[in-house]
Amino acid sequence: MKWKIWAGYYAVCSYETLHDAEYYAFRNSAGLLDVSPLFKYRVTGPDAAAFLSRIMVRNIEKLAVGRVAYCCWCDDHGKVIDDGTVMRRGEQEFFVTAADPAFSWFSRFLRGYRVELTDISDQVAGLALQGPTSRDILKQVCDADLDALKYFATCKTRVDNFEIYISRTGYTGDLGYELWVDNAHALKLWDAVMDAGRNYDIRPAGLDALDVTRVEAGLILKDVDYYNALHALIDDRKSSPYEISLGWTVDLDRGPFNGQAALKAEKQQGSKWAIVGLDINWPQLEELYYKRGLPPVLSLQAWRSSIPVYASKDKRKQVGYATSGTWSPILKKNIALATVQKQYDKIGTELQFEVTVEHVRHTVSAIVSKTQFYNPEHKTFTPKPSRS
Amino acid sequence: MSKKYDAIIIGGGHNGLICAAYLAKAGRKVLVLEKRHVLGGAAVSEELYPGFTFSVASYVVSLFRPHIIRELELAKHGYEVIPMDCSFLPLPDGDSLARWADPHRSRKEIARFSKKDAEIYPEFSRIMTLMGKLAKAVIDHPAPDITSFNPKEIANLLRLGKAFKDLGPDLFHLNVKLVTMSALDFLDLWFESDVLKAPMSVSGIIGTFQGIRSPGTAYVLLHHYMGQLDGVFRSWGFSKGGTGGVSMACARAAMSYGAEIRTEAPVKQVIVKNGEATGVVLENGDELYAKQIISNLDPNRTYLKMVGEQHLDSEVLKEVKRYKLRGSSGKVNLALDSVPEFKCRPGDGDHIRGDIAIAPSTEYLEKAYDQAKYGEFSTRPYINAVIPTLTDPTLAPPGKHIMSCFVQYAPYHIKEGAENWPKYREAFGDAVVDTLAEYIPGLKDKIIFRQVLTPWDLEQTMGLTEGNIFQGELSLEQLLFQRPIAGYSGYKTSIHRLWMCGSGTHPGGGIMGASGELCAKTMLKSRAV
Numbered sequence: 067m068k069w070k071i072w073a074g075y076y077a078v079c080s081y082e083t084l085h086d087a088e089y090y091a092f093r094n095s096a097g098l099l100d101v102s103p104l105f106k107y108r109v110t111g112p113d114a115a116a117f118l119s120r121i122m123v124r125n126i127e128k129l130a131v132g133r134v135a136y137c138c139w140c141d142d143h144g145k146v147i148d149d150g151t152v153m154r155r156g157e158q159e160f161f162v163t164a165a166d167p168a169f170s171w172f173s174r175f176l177r178g179y180r181v182e183l184t185d186i187s188d189q190v191a192g193l194a195l196q197g198p199t200s201r202d203i204l205k206q207v208c209d210a211d212l213d214a215l216k217y218f219a220t221c222k223t224r225v226d227n228f229e230i231y232i233s234r235t236g237y238t239g240d241l242g243y244e245l246w247v248d249n250a251h252a253l254k255l256w257d258a259v260m261d262a263g264r265n266y267d268i269r270p271a272g273l274d275a276l277d278v279t280r281v282e283a284g285l286i287l288k289d290v291d292y293y294n295a296l297h298a299l300i301d302d303r304k305s306s307p308y309e310i311s312l313g314w315t316v317d318l319d320r321g322p323f324n325g326q327a328a329l330k331a332e333k334q335q336g337s338k339w340a341i342v343g344l345d346i347n348w349p350q351l352e353e354l355y356y357k358r359g360l361p362p363v364l365s366l367q368a369w370r371s372s373i374p375v376y377a378s379k380d381k382r383k384q385v386g387y388a389t390s391g392t393w394s395p396i397l398k399k400n401i402a403l404a405t406v407q408k409q410y411d412k413i414g415t416e417l418q419f420e421v422t423v424e425h426v427r428h429t430v431s432a433i434v435s436k437t438q439f440y441n442p443e444h445k446t447f448t449p450k451p452s453r454s
Numbered sequence: 455m456s457k458k459y460d461a462i463i464i465g466g467g468h469n470g471l472i473c474a475a476y477l478a479k480a481g482r483k484v485l486v487l488e489k490r491h492v493l494g495g496a497a498v499s500e501e502l503y504p505g506f507t508f509s510v511a512s513y514v515v516s517l518f519r520p521h522i523i524r525e526l527e528l529a530k531h532g533y534e535v536i537p538m539d540c541s542f543l544p545l546p547d548g549d550s551l552a553r554w555a556d557p558h559r560s561r562k563e564i565a566r567f568s569k570k571d572a573e574i575y576p577e578f579s580r581i582m583t584l585m586g587k588l589a590k591a592v593i594d595h596p597a598p599d600i601t602s603f604n605p606k607e608i609a610n611l612l613r614l615g616k617a618f619k620d621l622g623p624d625l626f627h628l629n630v631k632l633v634t635m636s637a638l639d640f641l642d643l644w645f646e647s648d649v650l651k652a653p654m655s656v657s658g659i660i661g662t663f664q665g666i667r668s669p670g671t672a673y674v675l676l677h678h679y680m681g682q683l684d685g686v687f688r689s690w691g692f693s694k695g696g697t698g699g700v701s702m703a704c705a706r707a708a709m710s711y712g713a714e715i716r717t718e719a720p721v722k723q724v725i726v727k728n729g730e731a732t733g734v735v736l737e738n739g740d741e742l743y744a745k746q747i748i749s750n751l752d753p754n755r756t757y758l759k760m761v762g763e764q765h766l767d768s769e770v771l772k773e774v775k776r777y778k779l780r781g782s783s784g785k786v787n788l789a790l791d792s793v794p795e796f797k798c799r800p801g802d803g804d805h806i807r808g809d810i811a812i813a814p815s816t817e818y819l820e821k822a823y824d825q826a827k828y829g830e831f832s833t834r835p836y837i838n839a840v841i842p843t844l845t846d847p848t849l850a851p852p853g854k855h856i857m858s859c860f861v862q863y864a865p866y867h868i869k870e871g872a873e874n875w876p877k878y879r880e881a882f883g884d885a886v887v888d889t890l891a892e893y894i895p896g897l898k899d900k901i902i903f904r905q906v907l908t909p910w911d912l913e914q915t916m917g918l919t920e921g922n923i924f925q926g927e928l929s930l931e932q933l934l935f936q937r938p939i940a941g942y943s944g945y946k947t948s949i950h951r952l953w954m955c956g957s958g959t960h961p962g963g964g965i966m967g968a969s970g971e972l973c974a975k976t977m978l979k980s981r982a983v
Contacts, residue, residue, distance in 0.1 A: 071556075167572070170571075173570055297576065297577070301622075
């Protein structure tokens with residue numbers, strides 16, 4: 067019903083006029099989302115791990131076969147270009163996803179490494195099967211040992227007569243899998259999963275539902291919560307991994323990698339900004355509506371416009387800005403992801419969040435919290451973890 | 455004929471009209487004298503064939519300064535520019551490259567030739583956008599006089615220096631490259647695909663008698679990147695009603711403020727008495743007087759024809775004679791029976807609604823220049839064609855079209871001398887049509903009218919000396935405080951009370967309006983009028 071352009075493709079925002087059924091599928095049963103517009107690269111060769119370690123802020127050489135690493139990559143100044151996942155499919159074979167085209171950037175560092183970098187963006191389709199029943203559905207279509215497949219692990223399996231890769235990853239913060247398949251078999255895979263999911267209340271889901279879930283999960287989005295450093299028109303729009311809640315992915319003390327010196331310095335001197343979660347005070351907002359004789363109104367849709375955030379004591383002092391947010395149906399909270407000055411990033415700090423009620427601007431309090439608002443046990447639970 | 459004006463402007467090109475509008479808006483009594491029956495100079499629309507209105511010379515708009523539109527209320531007076539969405543490059547082997555306003559669409563097109571280039575392309579655009587910020591500092595102010603100790607001039611120079619400094623070290627160094635390198639060398643810093651570099655490099659040679667490998671041409675590339683439409687960097691557009699639409703909006707604005715405009719009133723000479731301009735003599739002998747005289751003509755015409763050598767100091771005379779005009783391009787205007795169909799992408803579509811470049815390779819462009827170097831027109835020239843009727847159907851009868859072709863190289867100084875151009879005019883036109891027909895097989899049968907303008911014709915009809923479309927090359931040595939000549943860059947001339955407001959003054963080039971505006975503002979500020 068609703069479409070938008072995603073990386074040059076028409077992508078579904080929602081299959082119905084409202085996306086909330088799709089949202090509830092992600093949270094209660096399963097949603098199937100086409101993520102093929104992601105950019106995808108294959109890196110193979112004896113130096114593949116070393117090459118990726120040179121580019122990524124994470125030490126990919128330490129990544130075990132069959133494991134997936136979420137990470138970002140930086141320019142020389144330690145500013146983030148993009149974030150994505152690196153999957154180790156074999157000792158010398160990796161699969162990398164990115165939100166922006168990365169072939170040209172990765173190619174700059176090929177010299178001296180025995181690796182082959184292939185852009186397979188147009189050859190491989192991606193399907194995200196996300197939600198509590200996703201494991202049961204997937205078991206119907208393949209014989210991979212899914213009960214043993216851990217969070218952020220990947221494996222190869224067959225569906226009918228073709229091969230797919232499964233990774234236990236996703237952008238919803240729920241139990242879920244991403245399925246990677248050659249274009250030729252993509253439609254067959256879609257049909258197989260939809261058929262298998264019939265008894266598990268599967269639904270095709272679009273990007274609007276995903277947007278709500280990803281804010282609940284505290285997952286940042288390029289061009290919304292931060293800018294690609296290569297595309298930023300001014301330096302102030304560039305961010306380091308520490309400033310966008312990805313500091314945990316940075317592995318500083320190892321061989322050289324892009325941005326290492328700058329990141330070391332920043333680690334020592336401290337960062338200027340931080341991305342935090344904001345739990346926006348609901349009673350105060352309700353009160354503002356009631357004063358105007360209105361019931362509180364919230365959009366079901368996640369928003370992604372910049373909204374000023376002020377200090378608690380001095381409501382004229384802007385200390386940051388929220389970049390995306392949503393009403394969380396599952397948490398019953400009004401939440402946002404915000405970039406704030408570093409000294410305001412402690413959990414529990416009270417800030418003021420700008421709201422517009424009946425054409426008039428006000429502020430309500432908002433408490434700094436973890437970005438990961440929703441983090442259910444079943445997201446990471448593995449029924450029978452194998453010893454490896 | 456003793457009516458006294460505050461200012462008489464010789465030439466009703468868009469700059470002259472803008473200058474008049476600003477002066478009239480400030481309450482001055484202004485008269486514009488245009489020799490032709492139509493206004494606009496090179497930004498002119500004419501019905502050359504019944505039912506077909508052509509942008510005879512200048513054909514697209516981008517550099518026009520947004521604040522002029524606001525200050526002169528041009529939208530109210532009919533200024534309307536429709537943005538172009540595509541740059542299309544047909545190739546002889548049946549392939550093609552279309553670059554779109556949508557970055558993803560462009561990336562997919564470019565990736566067919568080079569994946570790396572496809573991804574670097576937006577980075578390049580970003581850099582050029584940042585460099586384009588310089589435009590405000592460079593284009594929107596008079597050039598500083600670097601030899602002067604006048605505090606105002608020093609402040610002016612500092613402002614320009616600050617704009618360069620604000621670029622940051624990386625961009626500053628890039629800027630140094632930009633002003634010293636050739637267009638092609640500069641593009642080589644980024645791209646590997648010749649198919650991409652060829653059509654991009656031509657922005658560096660338009661209107662100059664240089665090749666894409668000539669040092670300094672990278673600057674002209676930036677000049678074309680500085681374009682703004684509605685304040686948005688880097689987009690080109692069609693003026694509703696042809697480029698004359700812009701000129702007419704300027705004329706209507708000028709008249710609304712009280713300026714007087716006369717067409718078919720050719721000026722023969724500026725009246726100079728004791729080193730001071732006091733008025734003009736028309737071809738019909740009438741004499742008109744004003745406190746200030748402003749010439750919208752190019753520097754060569756202004757100094758040598760309107761004033762006359764006898765009134766010039768020897769140094770000024772030497773500089774004026776050195777000023778490089780060297781027209782290098784011509785124009786072929788076609789009226790077509792139906793939409794032209796490209797072999798490589800048949801059918802009507804958005805790809806032909808923007809500009810179409812015949813520039814299949816850098817070698818092709820170099821070869822085209824080689825012929826020009828030795829005094830011949832290119833038999834396989836670079837062509838920039840547009841079909842404005844696809845965007846503005848009012849220009850031709852329903853279903854019929856106009857194809858407007860900018861052609862380079864057509865050197866003014868052909869081997870046998872410029873005056874022999876009329877002998878070669880049709881052969882030149884044939885070369886252009888033959889070249890196009892290689893990409894548009896049915897073109898020749900569709901042509902119902904053809905106008906060929908050689909640089910010689912541009913000089914004869916529009917008064918562009920040597921047919922230079924910018925009233926003088928945009929090469930570094932004649933830019934900023936050296937445009938048109940060192941010592942007389944601030945719209946003043948060596949003759950007291952005689953000013954210049956054409957493209958031959960800073961910043962020059964394109965339908966920009968800045969020269970006309972800055973001349974008027976300089977005059978008002980110095981209380982000359």
